[in-house]
Amino acid sequence: MIKVSGLTKDYGARRAINNLNFDAQQGEIVGFLGPNGAGKTTTMRILTGYMPPTDGEAIVAGYDVVEESLEVRKRVGYLPETVPLYTDMVVFEYLKYMGELRHIPNVDDRVDEVLDMVGLLERANGYIGNLSKGMRQRVGLAQALLHRPEVLILDEPTIGLDPGQVVEVRELIRNIGKERTVLLSTHLLNEAQNLCDRVLIINKGRIVAEDTTENLQARLLGAERVVVRVRGEADELPETVMKVKGVQKVESHSDGSVEFEFASGKDLRPEVAKQIIKDGYDLLELRPLGMSLEEIFLELTGNDGKKK
Amino acid sequence: MKNIWTIAKREYDNYFNSPLAYVVAFAILLPLGIYFSLILYVTAQNSFMGGGSAPDSTPINWLFVFLMVFLSPALTMRLLSDEARMGTLELMLTAPIRDFELVAGKWLGAMLFVLSIALMTLVFPIVLENLVSPGIDWKLMISSYIGLVLICAAMLAIGVGISAIFTNQFAAYFVTLGLFFFLWFMISLPANYLQEAGQVLNYLSLSYHFSQNLNSGSMTLGGITYYLSLTALGLFVGTTAIEIRRWR
Numbered sequence: 005m006i007k008v009s010g011l012t013k014d015y016g017a018r019r020a021i022n023n024l025n026f027d028a029q030q031g032e033i034v035g036f037l038g039p040n041g042a043g044k045t046t047t048m049r050i051l052t053g054y055m056p057p058t059d060g061e062a063i064v065a066g067y068d069v070v071e072e073s074l075e076v077r078k079r080v081g082y083l084p085e086t087v088p089l090y091t092d093m094v095v096f097e098y099l100k101y102m103g104e105l106r107h108i109p110n111v112d113d114r115v116d117e118v119l120d121m122v123g124l125l126e127r128a129n130g131y132i133g134n135l136s137k138g139m140r141q142r143v144g145l146a147q148a149l150l151h152r153p154e155v156l157i158l159d160e161p162t163i164g165l166d167p168g169q170v171v172e173v174r175e176l177i178r179n180i181g182k183e184r185t186v187l188l189s190t191h192l193l194n195e196a197q198n199l200c201d202r203v204l205i206i207n208k209g210r211i212v213a214e215d216t217t218e219n220l221q222a223r224l225l226g227a228e229r230v231v232v233r234v235r236g237e238a239d240e241l242p243e244t245v246m247k248v249k250g251v252q253k254v255e256s257h258s259d260g261s262v263e264f265e266f267a268s269g270k271d272l273r274p275e276v277a278k279q280i281i282k283d284g285y286d287l288l289e290l291r292p293l294g295m296s297l298e299e300i301f302l303e304l305t306g307n308d309g310k311k312k
Numbered sequence: 313m314k315n316i317w318t319i320a321k322r323e324y325d326n327y328f329n330s331p332l333a334y335v336v337a338f339a340i341l342l343p344l345g346i347y348f349s350l351i352l353y354v355t356a357q358n359s360f361m362g363g364g365s366a367p368d369s370t371p372i373n374w375l376f377v378f379l380m381v382f383l384s385p386a387l388t389m390r391l392l393s394d395e396a397r398m399g400t401l402e403l404m405l406t407a408p409i410r411d412f413e414l415v416a417g418k419w420l421g422a423m424l425f426v427l428s429i430a431l432m433t434l435v436f437p438i439v440l441e442n443l444v445s446p447g448i449d450w451k452l453m454i455s456s457y458i459g460l461v462l463i464c465a466a467m468l469a470i471g472v473g474i475s476a477i478f479t480n481q482f483a484a485y486f487v488t489l490g491l492f493f494f495l496w497f498m499i500s501l502p503a504n505y506l507q508e509a510g511q512v513l514n515y516l517s518l519s520y521h522f523s524q525n526l527n528s529g530s531m532t533l534g535g536i537t538y539y540l541s542l543t544a545l546g547l548f549v550g551t552t553a554i555e556i557r558r559w560r
Contacts, residue, residue: 015560052406055558077408084406088399092329104318105407147403 005030005155005185006051010060013046020046022209023060028202030154033181035200036189039305043209044189045085048157051187052082065154078106081153085160085189087144091133095124095143098132099150106151118146123172137164145173149180156180158188162195174199193301207305220300229293230273233261235286244283248275263293315413316420323391323421336383337429340376347375348436352443366444369436370527373456376433377463377522380426381496384464385488387425388471390481391418392550396557397479405558415550419472426464430457452529459526462539463518467492469546476553492518518542 006028013020021043028034036044050057051064053073062069065079090098096115103111119125122142127135132143141164148156161177162170177186177199190196196203197217205213205220213220234241241262242254250272253265266272273290280287327333348369355367392415395401404414440448471488478484495518503510503517514520521535 049402054402054406055560074408074410077406080406082406084399084402086399088401088403090400091398092326101318101322102403102407105315105409107314 005032005065006034006187007063008047008051008060009062011047011050011057011062012059013043013050013055014058020209021057021206024206024209024211026204026211026214028185028187030185031182032202033177033186033188033200035196035203036187036206037191037193037196037203037301038189038206042206042305044206045159047206048082048084048159048187048189051076051155052080052157053077078151079154081148081151081156083141083144083148083158083161085163087140089132089140089143091131093132094129095119095132095135096128098143099146102147103150108151114150115146118149121149121176122146123169138166138169141165142169142173145176154184156184156186156188158186160190161188162190162192205301205304212304213300217300228267228271229263229265230276231257231261231263231289231291231293232276232280232287233289233291234280235288238262238285240283241280241285244279244285245276248272248279251276261289315409316417319409319414319417320420320424323418324424326421327387327425332386333425336386339383340379340429341432343379344372344375344433344436348372348439366448367440368448368452369433369440370452370456372433372436373460374523374527376430377460377519377527380464380467381492381518382489384422384426384467385471385474385485385492387422388418388468388475388488389485390475391422391472392476392554393478393481393484397481401554401557405554411554411558412547412551415472415476415547415554418475419469419547419550422468422472423465426468427461430460430464449529455529455531456527458531459522459535459539462526462536462543463522466518466539466542466546469543469550471546473546473549473553476550 006026008024008026011024012022024043024047026034036047038044046055049055050069051062053069053076056070064076067075067079069076090101093101096119099115099118100111103115108114116125116128119128122145124139124142124146127139132140135143141161145158145161148158156177158177162173165173174195177188180186181199181201188200200217202214202216203220204211232241232245238256238260242256245251245254245262245264250266250270251264252267255263257263264276273292277287277290351367351369351371392401395404405411437448437450437453470491471484474488474491475481475484478487495516499513500517500520503513506513515534515538521532521538525532525535
């Protein structure tokens with residue numbers, strides 16, 4: 005559905021994106037993560053046919069974004085970062101106008117349908133200029149969904165929404181992502197974590213990581229971390245844990261718990277549990293610690309993306 | 313073609329939401345009405361004295377066009393510059409419409425608005441037709457209105473073209489106004505002092521073909537071609553400016 009190879013874009017002397025390669029399949033939600041100025045919006049603008057790349061190729065819904073830009077634009081729904089809207093228009097009229105430009109049959113019915121999807125039916129006759137930021141965001145989303153696009157490209161889709169709306173919009177995206185291709189950029193790492201099948205981490209115009217969030221965690225950690233908690237005094241707990249062969253690093257926390265690491269691949273938790281009980285402790289908790297996407301993100305982008 | 317019409321329809325409706333359009337309509341129709349009354353008054357005075365000639369409304373159309381030099385840039389200044397300023401250009405450029413369709417749609421919307429005002433001015437020849445015996449010269453009138461439509465089409469196309477270059481609507485207004493001033497006055501000033509070259513300069517002047525030919529009843533091919541070429545040029549400049557925005 006989306007296939008990008010060698011995509012490069014220069015703004016004058018500045019290279020915004022450099023030799024990007026990735027793809028996204030039908031029925032997949034791909035997250036695009038990266039700090040500000042990393043090249044997310046530039047990539048999305050190229051994929052929507054807004055601007056041509058300096059070099060490389062992008063195929064969206066089977067069409068080349070440069071050679072067959074109109075065909076691509078017919079099949080892509082796009083929500084830009086700063087939702088551009090005609091503030092002097094009524095919500096319904098605006099969506100109808102966009103629908104007419106896309107030659108949608110029975111446009112009035114379809115507009116009602118998408119307004120219902122984004123929960124704005126009761127504001128259909130209000131002026132866009134009078135809507136809150138969150139509502140405008142939803143009008144933008146309605147516009148992107150209007151023509152039932154094969155590919156949906158969303159630049160920060162939940163920004164400015166209140167928590168309730170965020171849940172609704174994510175649910176909407178999740179449903180769309182079951183049948184179509186969704187590429188979304190976000191600053192909210194937990195959003196990527198619970199919405200996306202796969203994430204692309206981009207920094208300084210280059211993709212520094214591309215995988216499922218689980219695989220990224222495993223790959224970056226190289227080791228698994230586990231927290232142990234026992235009842236009562238645990239002064240000698242680190243020594244107990246260290247007795248197990250294969251435990252690499254043990255650390256005591258101020259709350260009395262102990263954290264240890266072992267090489268991923270062989271789960272040492274049963275051995276550690278046995279040892280703790282053998283040494284007379286009452287085992288309360290043995291909890292594996294995942295690496296949060298925040299940590300992954302900082303790990304990959306913090307040090308110019310060199311540290312992996 | 314359908315996209316051009318869709319965009320034109322929205323722009324046309326949009327004019328009625330903005331006070332500026334009413335100001336422009338008022339600034340055209342009021343002076344025209346006063347001028348028309350004056351023409352009637354002077355003609356009546358002359359005929360009492362037993363002289364003068366039958367009035368026609370070609371001076372009214374000349375004034376319409378002259379006022380458009382100042383007012384048409386106000387109608388076109390925000391058409392594309394505002395889309396760029398507000399970011400809605402991104403929306404248009406990612407919709408399945410050609411850049412030319414966007415520019416032509418904006419132009420057609422402005423054109424329809426001006427045509428609506430022009431339609432109202434038809435009241436003047438109709439009144440004259442009833443006052444003057446044996447009636448006015450309709451062939452002259454038709455030629456004059458064709459000229460008016462053509463010159464307005466050219467001015468609006470240039471305005472839209474310049475609006476596509478700027479993000480600030482006032483910059484678009486003043487550059488368009490400056491260009492019209494040059495094409496209307498400056499270019500024909502030295503023409504009086506030059507022989508053959510003067511002819512060429514006159515030929516390039518915005519007013520020449522309208523004042524000398526179309527508004528005088530002669531529908532010259534040169535005049536029609538001149539205004540149609542300017543219209544095409546304006547739309548071409550607009551389309552190119554949008555394409556350049558994509559590449560930047």
